[in-house]
Amino acid sequence: MRPEWQAILANLKRFFQCYVQRCQQDQVSMIAGYLAYISLLSLVPFIAVMFSMLRAFPIFNEYRQSIESFVYANVIPSRGDEIQAYISQFIGNTGGMTTVGILALVFVALLLIHNIDKTLNKIWRVTKRPRPIISFSIYWMILTLGPILFGSSIALSLYLIGLTRFADDYTPGLSTVLLGVVPYLMSLLAFYILYLVVPNIKVQTKHALAGAFLATVLFELSKRGFALYVTHFPSYDTIYGALALVPILFVWIYLSWIVVLLGAELTALLQQLAATGGERMPDEQDSNDL
Template identity: 50%
Template sequence: MDWFPHRVHLFLHYIHYLVKRVNHDRLTVNAGYMAYITLLSLVPLTTVLLTALSRIPTFADAGDQIQDFIFRNFVPAAGETVQSMFTVFIANTAKMTTIGLAFLFVAALLLISSIDSNLNYIWRSKKKRARVYSFSLYWTVLTLGPIFVGASIVVSSYITGLRIISDDAINFFYQALPILFSFSAFFGLYMFVPNLKVRVTHALTGALIAGILFEVSKKGFAIYITQFPTYELIYGALSAVPILFVWVYLCWFIVLVGAEITASLGEKELWHEETPYQAKWFVKTTDKLKKTSPNRGDSSDSPDTKSE
């Protein structure tokens, strides 16, 4: 049993290091920045995804199913109101010119670029991707992403249409599907977005914790909105707007916390530092990080202020 006190001691050191790392990286500020960018890019990104799906005959009718699935399972409490608003917004984009649609595409790219920048900041990755490679990566996400989403909806509809599957199994499948999607999304972000090698076990751990936090937050947020309708009393019919912003902010905070957990698991040599992220610590550990990974460096620049 000698290993147990050692494990507890190591875990406490890790929690201390993780808290200091989160405070240093200003996750609350960055989550607000990402929420703002998301709200600006959400309609353009949705428009691009639905347009891409409509070009494929097999997935032409999957757009409405995707919207219903997302707002029902990932936007608690105010999902129906927000969905009706987005339906109007997306319908208005049909009146736009080619130049306007081009700006929508650029806005969608802005969100993906911001995700890439913030996650690589958390991993202290200083290695820059070539602009051509970055653009091709973002283009792939915007073009292949809708195909995978549409394919998953079509497969789900096919599975539920099979007579050999019981109603209980179908209900369990639909209940597990949002959890599986959120876990897969977290794992993909933590495993493939950082511009350095991430261990699979670390990405799985971060995705698992982020997924649990997301599900708990979704239930808790829905209870809060329904039991304490503060926003509805203040904003009335416009209450869906601040509710959506708060929820998107909370989602991004969870995403960034999961990223911090994943990144910090790969920095075990720094867990025992007594005063992490202080001036003396910073000078001493910068060399350690560089030796650990050639793509790591210091974290003195904020993701939204560092030069391209």
């Protein structure tokens, strides 16, 4: 083996070891469990607020059912239809809530955004945070404008898929290919925006893209593996019966947060290496500073 290839492999090994060490130091598995718990409590309020914002714009009425089906089919594997039915029922029950109840829903949804922001900034080692009023304004903007941008992107994707069906006469299978590619692109874009915008520090585009690519690959592999397990090993249904959906949903949310945090760790590590010029790995730098 040539010396340059040996050096490349050695650097890759050191990089991987540093990445694993960073994930262990940040206790990714434990933080993912905490975020999964918060997410499970905030899931219905967050989705209720999101779709309430979409209902405020008549342009989304035509695509509402398609948007909901697209989200549940491509985010929650195997049991998406069942979870959609339950969540839709829960959201329907919020229609008779008082003003205090609605404000409580909004507060719980904002709590989820706050915990995501705090966790990612901790991964990036960001200690300087904006004032509470500024943070609240940002969270409110995400809660109100986020669903609109999210719904617009999905509606545009569905519209383009609809247009390609007319082109199938000239290019057979074009709509099928586009329909298969769109979920991957949506996942990549969502992770990319998350890693680029949420940290209270300037993140380079290429680093956010690398982390988003890793998270997208892991997310798609997790979806397939989890769907395979739920379909062929229905132990949850046997043990929990009608309540099986709760642990299934919790485990899936936990795996999803593991994926998000692993992508964030890669982005933050690349950012840290770029800041030090890449001459020393972070573990070497830390040991020399002791």
